[in-house]
Amino acid sequence: METIRIHATDRSPEIEFHFAENRFLISGESYPEDGPLFFTPLLASLATHVQQMSAGSLTFDLRLIYYNSVTARFLVQLFSLLDSSAKRGVQVQIYWHYASDDDNMQEMGEEFGEELEAATFHMCPEEP
Amino acid sequence: MSLAQRQYQIRELFPEQTVFFCYSGYMTEGILGGLGQAIKQKLAQEQADTNTTNTVFSIFVEQMQNVIRYSAEREPLESTDEGVLSHGTLTLGRDAAGYFVICGNKISRDRVEALHAQLSAIQQLDRTGLKSMYKQILKGEIPEGSKGAGVGFVDIAKRASQPIEFDFYPLDERFAFFALKAVI
Numbered sequence: 001m002e003t004i005r006i007h008a009t010d011r012s013p014e015i016e017f018h019f020a021e022n023r024f025l026i027s028g029e030s031y032p033e034d035g036p037l038f039f040t041p042l043l044a045s046l047a048t049h050v051q052q053m054s055a056g057s058l059t060f061d062l063r064l065i066y067y068n069s070v071t072a073r074f075l076v077q078l079f080s081l082l083d084s085s086a087k088r089g090v091q092v093q094i095y096w097h098y099a100s101d102d103d104n105m106q107e108m109g110e111e112f113g114e115e116l117e118a119a120t121f122h123m124c125p126e127e128p
Numbered sequence: 129m130s131l132a133q134r135q136y137q138i139r140e141l142f143p144e145q146t147v148f149f150c151y152s153g154y155m156t157e158g159i160l161g162g163l164g165q166a167i168k169q170k171l172a173q174e175q176a177d178t179n180t181t182n183t184v185f186s187i188f189v190e191q192m193q194n195v196i197r198y199s200a201e202r203e204p205l206e207s208t209d210e211g212v213l214s215h216g217t218l219t220l221g222r223d224a225a226g227y228f229v230i231c232g233n234k235i236s237r238d239r240v241e242a243l244h245a246q247l248s249a250i251q252q253l254d255r256t257g258l259k260s261m262y263k264q265i266l267k268g269e270i271p272e273g274s275k276g277a278g279v280g281f282v283d284i285a286k287r288a289s290q291p292i293e294f295d296f297y298p299l300d301e302r303f304a305f306f307a308l309k310a311v312i
Contacts, residue, residue, distance in 0.1 A: 011161060031189050033157040066182060068189050069266075069283040076266045101178045104186075104287070111263065128178065 001049050004042065012038055013064065019049050022056065027063040035070030043077055050085040057091035058082070064098075064105070072108075079112055079119070086118035093120050100125035147221035154213040155199070160192045167220065176227075183287045183312045184220075184227045190280040191231040191308065192218060199233035200303060225311050226289060232307040240296050240304050247294050247308070250285045258286040284310050 001019040008014035013028035024046070032038040050058070060082060067075070079094070086092040096112070098105035106125070113121035129137075142150045148170050151163065167188055171181045195216035202212040216233035235243065253261060265279040285292045288310040297305040 010165075066186060068186065068193070069279045070193075072283075073266050073279070099178060102182060103179050104182055111259070115263075 001045065004045060015042060017042070017046065019045075022053075022058040024058070024060045025063070027061070029065050029067075030071040031066065031068035032071075035068070035074065039071070039074040043074060043081070046078070047081055050081060050090070053085055053090050054088050055090065057093070058085070059093050059095070061095045061097065075112065079116060083116045083119045086116075086120075091120075092118070093122065095122045095124050097124045097126055099128040101128050142219070142221075146223050147219060149221075150217065150219040152217040153215065154203075155192060155195050155216050155218070156213065157196065160189065160196070163192070163218075164188065180227065180312060184229065187229045187284050187287055187310050187312060188218075188220060190284050191229050191310070194280050194308075195231050195233045198235070200236045200239075201234040227312040228309060229312070230307060230309040232305060234299065234303045235296075235306045237298065237302060237304050240306075243306065244296065247281060247292065250281055251291050251294075253285070255286065258282055262286055281308075284308075288312060 003019065004015060004017040006012075006015040008028040011029055012032040013026050013030045016023075016025040016027075018024065060078075062075075064071075082092050082094060094113075094116075096109035098109060106123070109121075109123050113123065149163070149166070151159070164185065167185060168181065171184060176184070195218065196214050199214035199216045201215035203215075214233070216231060218232075219228075219230045221228060250258070250261070262279060262282045265282060281292075290311045293309040295307060297307070299305055
């Protein structure tokens with residue numbers, strides 16, 4: 001599948017989906033005007049890609065500054081998709097990057113991480 | 129009364145040291161974006177810490193998006209296919225209790241009972257309860273009648289430092305005015 005690259009705006013995150021290398025990134029602010037319109041095609045492409053995988057490894061970096069509740073809903077679906085491929089044998093590494101003084105982002109990351117059964121979730125605090 | 133005097137009286141309702149702004153009128157995603165930038169600038173000037181800034185900002189976004197999606201006072205917008213213009217008010221400021229965000233919009237009177245029940249349930253939950261409700265909604269299907277995540281109110285309550293306040297003011301047979309306040 002071809003690489004997906006979307007530039008960040010004030011309200012929507014930068015997207016880099018390198019399918020060939022199994023390297024994925026979502027980075028920036030996320031409260032798009034139309035959340036479903038933005039995220040549904042991305043999630044669909046990712047689902048098509050990972051459903052063909054039963055081995056190998058995959059890295060997903062999330063570096064979000066702020067996200068709204070509509071985005072949170074898509075994150076839940078994203079993590080569930082990644083976790084189910086991990087259960088099939090894919091080595092899934094998820095990196096949750098956040099500003100070390102942002103308690104809310106830390107808490108959100110911890111909660112997402114707790115839900116995962118097979119994928120590995122790394123908390124990555126960074127100097128603001 | 130002169131034009132300037134009338135306009136000044138409106139302004140006097142919102143003292144500058146308490147109310148950063150009060151917007152009343154059509155609400156669009158574009159206005160949300162613009163007001164959001166103003167809030168970030170104001171909080172940066174006040175040297176609010178990261179957690180406070182993010183919390184105020186996220187409660188503002190959820191409140192505005194609630195009005196945009198759910199206000200019963202709306203008009204077709206000719207220029208786009210999907211567009212309707214929603215009418216509502218949003219007040220943001222700071223008083224002795226902390227920062228506050230209040231939104232208000234018309235709702236159909238037949239929605240009052242259900243909304244009252246939904247918000248009362250949220251109001252009574254502590255932080256642990258709110259966190260578990262938030263997770264449950266995110267994992268489940270989108271509740272009927274919801275155009276967003278269906279989790280906006282829970283998100284607001286979870287981030288606020290005090291229980292949310294809300295009430296309803298009957299306007300006529302068809303409509304009531306709904307207001308919701310969150311303190312940070």
